[in-house]
Amino acid sequence: MPIEVDVLLKKYTQLVRSALPTQIHGIYVYGSVALQAYEPSKSDIDFLTLLRSRPTKNDIITITNIHKKLTSMNSLAKRMDGMYIPTEDLGKPNDEIPPYVHLASGKARQGFWDNNAVTWWTVKQYGISIHGPEASHLNIPVCWSDVVETMKYNLHTYWRKKSQSHWLYLIDDVMADAVCTLCRILYTLECQNIFPKKQSVHFALDIVSANWHPLLLEAIDIRKGKKLAFHLPSRWQRAKATQSFIHYMIDLCTQKHF
Secondary structure (H helix, E strand, O other): OOHHHHHHHHHHHHHHHHHOOOOEEEEEEEHHHHOOOOOOOOOOEEEEEEEOOOOOHHHHHHHHHHHHHHHHHOHHHHHEEEEEEEHHHOOOOHHHOOOEEEEEOOEEEEEOOOOOHHHHHHHHHHOEEEEOOOHHHOOOOOOHHHHHHHHHHHHHHHHHHHOOOOHHHHOHHHHHHHHHHHHHHHHHHHHOOOOOHHHHHHHHHOOOOHHHHHHHHHHHHHHHOOOOOOOOOOHHHHHHHHHHHHHHHHHHHHHHHO
């Protein structure tokens, strides 16, 4: 656990357990921190807080105030993304449960968030317990076929829609996230495990044709927070290449795995 993340999460745990002493069943970290791929300048801090029962209106107000206080104390709290899930909804997808409290960029909201088979698999296999039972001891009813179905949905629904325009990919972080996430989907399907994004791009460099390498190298530079030395002639061409790469990866993954 990076020291600055450890300090933040200890303070968060102290605040939430003090304010909701009978509600908190467990607090877990997943995502890049759990995969030991945390990048200080880029990575979100993904967490899951399990509640013993559905939160009341007062509980929701309390949670909102906790995160406001935490953000005022530690600017890193703005990078917290997480969910407050009742234990009765453990492992269930969004379409099977009512709206829940979630955190995006440090702000609490009620609705739906990053709740899918990939999240539950990552929590089950790699989750770090900050409080409560070990993540591996949680009864999370998810199997690898659920992860594959989620990847299939992501490719054929989410990313196909995102491929309709190249304008979004003029933005550095949006372009890098698209390229890295698609490489991660390929790596996941090829090796049947969840891997960090940057590692997934290096894997893809050995799989995809060389004409995609400049795009992938630029995505890695952005993820590292390096000053861009532009591997492609222009931002415009990079955006168009990203759009084409999305189509290419959808076709490649479909041909090999679906």
